[in-house]
Amino acid sequence: xxxxxxxxxxxxxxxxxxxxxxxxxxxxxxxxxxxxxxxxxxxxxxxxxxxxxxxxxxxxxxxxxxxxxxxxxxxxxxxxxxxxxxxxxxxxxxxxxxxxxxxxxxxxxxxxxxxxxxxxxxxxxxxxxxxxxxxxxxxxxxxxxxxxxxxxxxxxxxxxxxxxxxxxxxxxxxxxxxxxxxxxxxxxxxxxxxxxxxxxxxxxxxxxxxxxxxxxxxxxxxxxxxxxxxxxxxxxxxxxxxxxxxxxxxxxxxxxxxxxxxxxxxxxxxxxxxxxxxxxxxxxxxxxxxxxxxxxxxxxxxxxxxxxxxxxxxxxxxxxxxxxxxxxxxxxxxxxxxxxxxxxxxxxxxxxxxx
Numbered sequence: 001x002x003x004x005x006x007x008x009x010x011x012x013x014x015x016x017x018x019x020x021x022x023x024x025x026x027x028x029x030x031x032x033x034x035x036x037x038x039x040x041x042x043x044x045x046x047x048x049x050x051x052x053x054x055x056x057x058x059x060x061x062x063x064x065x066x067x068x069x070x071x072x073x074x075x076x077x078x079x080x081x082x083x084x085x086x087x088x089x090x091x092x093x094x095x096x097x098x099x100x101x102x103x104x105x106x107x108x109x110x111x112x113x114x115x116x117x118x119x120x121x122x123x124x125x126x127x128x129x130x131x132x133x134x135x136x137x138x139x140x141x142x143x144x145x146x147x148x149x150x151x152x153x154x155x156x157x158x159x160x161x162x163x164x165x166x167x168x169x170x171x172x173x174x175x176x177x178x179x180x181x182x183x184x185x186x187x188x189x190x191x192x193x194x195x196x197x198x199x200x201x202x203x204x205x206x207x208x209x210x211x212x213x214x215x216x217x218x219x220x221x222x223x224x225x226x227x228x229x230x231x232x233x234x235x236x237x238x239x240x241x242x243x244x245x246x247x248x249x250x251x252x253x254x255x256x257x258x259x260x261x262x263x264x265x266x267x268x269x270x271x272x273x274x275x276x277x278x279x280x281x282x283x284x285x286x287x288x289x290x291x292x293x294x295x296x297x298x299x300x301x302x303x304x305x306x307x308x309x310x311x312x313x314x315x316x317x318x319x320x321x322x323x324x325x326x327x328x329x330x331x332x333x334x335x336x337x338x339x340x341x342x343x344x345x346x347x348x349x350x351x352x353x354x355x
Contacts, residue, residue, distance in 0.1 A: 095295030108259025113269025138252020227295030
């Protein structure tokens, strides 16, 4: 009897330790996918699945799709729209919307080319001039919204037309081509670092900075707070007007940077960039990436995934030889689907809220 009393606890301890080890192993196994989900973002899993399906579909029909050259083509094609989508994401999280980014990019593109051609200076001067004009355009948007108390959609719809007109006026409505091979433009358009084209690096740097600011700084947290509930943010002491003007100014700066990239890539200032639907693509990518158009929610990771998805979609349409006009149909359809999903989610949240 005593022997049993001595052995049972030992066996119990061993069994307990064994169960603990199994539990630890099970926890570790279950936490691995959890860590992956945390890194990717649960809300972005559906985007990853859609991207995987699309890649498999196109790649199974065209093996050249998986070539490094094709990846570079996709990356360079989405770099400009990617930058616009990233800053559009920040504006939407703030609770606003900027549909003038395409026209602002057009102004930046033309200013870069004109300053470069007519001053005989380095392309750097033209680039700095374009960035300055971009900041000014963003400040105008922010001031109209804050001090004019104009809805962001209406304000940027007006400046969309105005900036497009400015680009056409200063360029006489024509593309402004420049002669000579400026090393800075050549490096932006055709250069590479570690085998990755410069255009893609610029997009990666802009997206990385935006992600770090939104996730790890007070500036980012306040942007989420303003977009989530501007009244509460104001009561918390946040200077909302200053944030709105600053974010729109940064958006104008990024739009001008996109214009510089267009100039370098095409070898000319393009006044009609805004008419190419860049703003629609930017808003579509942000919404598809999970941004709530009501503000307060969204991630740069989701937007980047959506940009890549749209790039692969465009590339697939080209490879399949489908009429390119279907690209706009596809983008518009995706935007509608993304907005509908958001409305359904918002409806579920409202139903789930305590009364």
